[in-house]
Amino acid sequence: MSIVAVGSVAFDSVATPSGRVQDILGGSATYFALAASYFTEVRVVAVVGEDFTGAHESVFKKRKIDTRGIERAKGKTFRWGGQYLENLNEAKTDFTDLNVFERFRPRIPTEYMDSKFLFLGNIQPSLQAEVCRKMNKVQLTGGDTMNFWINGAREELLQTLKLMDVLLINDNEAKMLAGEGNLPRAAQKVLAMGPKALVIKHGEYGATIFFREGAFGIGRHPFRAPTLPIEEVKDPTGAGDSFAGGFMGYIASQETLNREVLKRALFYGGVMGSFAVERFGTEWLQDLSREEIDARFQVFRELTHLE
């Protein structure tokens, strides 16, 4: 079933120990949509500037992603520059030119309104909430946020969390949001804020999904998916959104929604994140096959599977 992705489309300039790229297509909605497109129909809501060309749009089109929700505004597309030279887990931002993204106000095309799944990329929490309220046929909403909103728009964010079914954040964000340094305790506190499930991404150590009691089935334990140890992480940009794309895309492709589906989705999230980081930008995400994805899913499975 189709999934709507709301977020940014950007041009990124990135330097890592493996090399350097300039003004390549990126942004949370882009990474998410490409990753999810291998599982289900994806519809994007974002804003771009006049420098967004047909060649850029064809990246979406080739993956049959619906771009009717990509608004063209006067001015330049959002640009971000950063480097991961000393630590591949954390970007050092060189510049952030919001450009047309500064006044982004998500407009959902009428044709998108029947979508059953929604992903809210990392944008201002009040805008995330606005989209949630509009899209009233949605069965499951997943969302992301970041330190900037956790610290700077906490009240808004707490309201928005009540509208999200699954929140996907990393270790530090979970600890900061909960005000708690112990991860499983932080997870319990975040679940008490609203989401039925919380996915905490551990970078090279995989991800854990924590469930609110009774949500999506029974059982008191969380579930953990590994990641493939990768010998050369070329570009970590977009790993989290690609993870979310694999996770939500797999969920949207399933007939039922239960813990077993969410567990498999956690593995698919890791799989798509691992493809993303092995090449610069969205390069590999543009050019995968479902067979390659499922083969890597099997590798991930074997990584932790006991006979």
Added chain:
Amino acid sequence: MSIVAVGSVAFDSVATPSGRVQDILGGSATYFALAASYFTEVRVVAVVGEDFTGAHESVFKKRKIDTRGIERAKGKTFRWGGQYLENLNEAKTDFTDLNVFERFRPRIPTEYMDSKFLFLGNIQPSLQAEVCRKMNKVQLTGGDTMNFWINGAREELLQTLKLMDVLLINDNEAKMLAGEGNLPRAAQKVLAMGPKALVIKHGEYGATIFFREGAFGIGRHPFRAPTLPIEEVKDPTGAGDSFAGGFMGYIASQETLNREVLKRALFYGGVMGSFAVERFGTEWLQDLSREEIDARFQVFRELTHLE
């Protein structure tokens, strides 16, 4: 089959956010032996001082651990004091009084010489090598080391690594030993130094075992075991040695030695490490049942198991 554990017996004084204890029984050989004792017969080689009492010895005896290799020397037992107040992953050492441990020279009782498994706790690499060379009936040797030797006795350590079948270290130690910041690349470099398998412990994220090509079976991928997210880590002291005890103890209890056994052993390592940290010192390791251990093994399994 029986396993010989060479290492320290110590009295630890520890402060953590959960409390504070003084002069409690600890040391690498103690944690290892207690954890391994639930799987197989364990024989300890260590040195203690005149302050090591019958009550201390009874901790070993109750678990049927052979203490004939615990040498009594004139003077005091090794004492260590440390705190984990800001970071549960790393101890801040308050004091290290080596006492009788300073002149520790492992003496293997004749009765131990038929042992098929050997664990070398974190002692001077040249002493580890000496034990390896003496115990020529051993089928599998596991060992630990630390930053102190990696930096300060590198040549000795490199010689010793050629005698170890499985090295168990943490992320930072692996990176430091290899001189390589990427973990899977570091693992390959360490395997090239001698060990057939390398266990890298990731603390709260579990552990990964990397295999030298062709060792213990076939397959090019590593294997990862999770840990249970623990809401209150009372005392991290001894987690690594308890992990090693569960890992080596399980291996020694099996009839055959192949990758599947090593994978299960990695889970049992995590299980014993998780028990260790949930109470102060060796408290819980003294008082478990195999049923509790196997129940937790099942929980660990379900943590990553897809239907």
